[in-house]
Amino acid sequence: MEQKTTWLTAPSLQNSSCSHPRYSSVRGMSHLTISDVVQASIVLLLSLGILVANILVIIVINSRRYSKYIHSQPRYLLTSLASNDLAIGLLVTPFGFLPALYRCWPYGELFCQIQALLRGALCQQSAVILICMAIDRYMCMLHPVSYHKRSSKKAGPK
Numbered sequence: 001m002e003q004k005t006t007w008l009t010a011p012s013l014q015n016s017s018c019s020h021p022r023y024s025s026v027r028g029m030s031h032l033t034i035s036d037v038v039q040a041s042i043v044l045l046l047s048l049g050i051l052v053a054n055i056l057v058i059i060v061i062n063s064r065r066y067s068k069y070i071h072s073q074p075r076y077l078l079t080s081l082a083s084n085d086l087a088i089g090l091l092v093t094p095f096g097f098l099p100a101l102y103r104c105w106p107y108g109e110l111f112c113q114i115q116a117l118l119r120g121a122l123c124q125q126s127a128v129i130l131i132c133m134a135i136d137r138y139m140c141m142l143h144p145v146s147y148h149k150r151s152s153k154k155a156g157p158k
Contacts (some may be wrong), residue, residue, distance in 0.1 A: 009127075017040055023049055036101055036102070036103065037101070039100040040097055040100040040101035042100075043093065043096045043097050043100045044097055046088055047093040047094045048095070050085065050088065050089030050093060051089040051090065054083070054086040056087060057078070057112060058079055060081045061075055061078050061082070071148075072151065074133070074136060074137075076134060077129060077132055077133045078133075081126065081129045081133070084125050085126070088122050092119055095107065095115060
């Protein structure tokens with residue numbers, strides 16, 4: 001016997017808003033408002049700013065000129081935080097440009113779920129890295145002698 005299944009989806013969650021002729025034709029560009037263009041421009045500038053700033057942070061922190069001033073453990077944590085923010089700038093924020101411009105999600109349901117997963121996972125990863133940085137600084141301040149013994153290059157993984 002064949003079973004019939006029904007997907008219960010709220011109308012606001014269906015990605016049918018971009019199938020309107022306003023969004024599928026070039027004529028839809030004339031219906032854009034100033035606020036739509038401003039929002040999309042802010043998203044685009046934010047994406048570019050995230051990319052440039054985090055690439056610069058990664059380059060500066062790991063350059064030979066500045067690496068002698070930063071211990072290896074905080075440098076690894078700062079690099080991982082900048083890499084995580086770079087992933088947000090590459091994988092999450094650029095895909096907010098068209099929804100900000102047209103006020104609909106043009107990419108489909110699967111990509112919507114992937115974006116939701118990436119947003120949640122990358123934000124949680126940032127929080128975990130910040131917690132690790134706080135613990136690292138706490139241990140450095142509370143037990144400075146043992147911290148420097150444990151965080152030296154000689155005590156690191158071989």
